[in-house]
Amino acid sequence: MTKDEMNKQLLQQVNSLTSTVDSLNATINAQTQLIAQLNQTIQELKEQLNKNSKNSSKPPSSDGFKKPAPKSLRKPSGKKVGGQNGHQGTHLAVITAPDKIVTHMPSACEGCPHYQICKGTACIAEKRHVIDAVVTVNVTEHQALGLPICMLYGDTRRGAFPSDVKAAVQYGENLQSLAVALNIVGAVSIKRTHEILSGVFNIPIATGTISSMVKRCADSLSETVGKIKDKMIGSALGHFDETGTRVDKKLWWVHDASNCEYTYLDISPKRGNAGMEQCGVLPEFKGIAMHDCWASYWNYPDIQHAVCCAHLLRELTGIDENHSEQKWASAFIDLLLEMKKVKDKSVEKGKDFLSYYHYHKFDKKYDELIEQARKENPLPKTAEKKRGRKKKGKILALVERLANYKASVCLFIHNFNVPFDNNQAERDLRMKTKVSGCFRTEEGARDYLKIMSYVGTAHKQGYNAYEAIKNAITGHPDFIFE
Structure with a gap:
């Protein structure tokens, strides 16, 4: 083999x-990217598994049987556990005169020849009351007399x-x-309401009759609920x-608009802007x-918008629990x-x-923590050029939300009429979630929400x-309204 042939062969081997x-290298790069993606997926799945009603926007009903351990964000006050001095407690009390009095002589006195004499001179040593309900049915007969x-x-x-009196x-x-x-407030089904009332009053009240009662009640409230809606439109502060x-x-989707005086509930097949416009x-x-x-x-x-800080605290708590390297989240919780x-x-x-x-002080600290959060969460660098905005991720998205809506987040310290959280709306919606969670018809859902809007307002x-x-x-x- 000549020298040229050897060089040519070696060159082919080198090229090969x-x-x-x-x-x-291409395989390694592809596998490296795949490993990074899988690690990211694993991290997201772990974070998803760790989410509950205490560190995210998930409702308590989603916690299932594994309820999260309570984690209070409040700092220890140094006070003793329980009611403090001067706290007026509540207890079961008798508010009316007793309908029946039963006396009890000492059991050792039974059979004594002086029993009646002693009973006449005995005094009350202690009183105990039993409060019970006696169910009676009152039937009124109306007679139209003719001449x-x-x-x-x-x-x-x-x-x-x-x-x-029509029937x-x-x-x-x-x-x-x-x-x-x-049926409505107690969230007892029509069938069970029939069973309870039939058993208590011994009246064979039909399920269809109960449905008609609910329907008539809802129909009678149409104008009143409309007035509640107008009151909410004209209110200075509304919880949504x-x-x-x-x-x-x-x-x-059930949409709620409420405040400390009124509750208005409506329903729409849409959650977003279309649903809000419809309501x-x-x-x-x-x-x-x-x-x-x-x-x-x-x-x-x-x-003017005000952001619920309780929601922010839950999101920040989730970041603090699942991403220990995010030091800014804990500091932001302390700031709020x-x-x-x-x-x-x-x-x-x-x-x-x-x-x-x-x-x-609060303004300066707020800006410092936003800057710290941005440094801890820079936008990921990608070699590929893709159209549209870069994917930020949930953490950076929250950071940008806190930065963009700073005025709305901090409104509660600038306007003392604005509360810290949106718990008012959540409480008003919680009444709805006490039912089984479904309605057979839109009409039934609207009737239910009419009555609950009215009852919620009356309660306030x-x-x-x-x-x-x-x-x-x-x-x-x-x-x-009176």
Whole structure:
């Protein structure tokens, strides 16, 4: 073999090895990217498994049987556990005179020849009361009397029944109110309501009759609920939230608009802007809207927004628990809680604003933590050029949200009428979630929400659910505005 042939052969081997190395490098790079993607997926799945109602926006119902251990964000106060000095407790008390009195002589006195004499001179050593309910059924018979001939005019006359007595046999307002209260407020199904009422009152009240009672009650509240809606539109502060439910096996959304005086609930097949427009409060609302920072709320730029800090605390807690390297999250939790503490102390002192020192301190600390968070979470560098915005990830997305909506996050310390959280809306929606979670028809869902809007408003005015429903059935639902 000549020298040229050897060189040529060696060159071919070098080219072959170079090609193999390039192929192996490409494989290694692909596997490295795959490993990085798999590690990212594993991290996301671990984070998903660690999410619960305490460190994310997931509802408590999603926790299942494995309830998360309570983790209070409040710092120890140094006070003893339990009620503090001066706290007025509550206990079971007798508010009316007893209907029946039973006396008990010492058992050792039984059979004594002086028993009657001693019983007459015995005094009360101690009293104990048993409070019970005695169920009775009251049947009122209305009789229309007829006169065969009038002595004055010579015609036949007959007495008229009251306007609310329309059938030969019907149920009274008390029983109707109880049936509606059990089914709607008590979240007892129509069938079980029938079983309970039939067993307690020994009245064979049909399931269809109970459904009709609920329907009539809801129909009587249409104008009243419309007035509640108008009250919310004109209010200075409104709490807004939404939650999913099932209507005819499909996902619908219950939208809530409420404050400390009124509750308005409506339903829509859409969660976002289309649902909010359909429910009709936000399009005409001019006050301060407290919400959970859901993107659709920002489609209303002409109103002032306040972000629920309780939602932020849960998200920050999730980052702190699942990403120990994110030091800024814990510091931001401390900042929000300190802001709340300082405001609460100012409110106790009768003030309606903070000092310049505190405003300056909180403003500076807020910006410093945002800058720290951005440094800890830089945008990922990618070699490939793709159209559109780069994927930020949940952590950086939260950082940018905190930065962009700083004024809305901190509004509660600048306007003392704005609360720290959106718990008002969540409490008003929680009444809905007590039901089985589904409705057979849209009409049934709307009837339910009408009654719950009315009952929720009545409760805020100091009236109990049974009293409110009874007023609705008797034709006086507007008593809540008096």
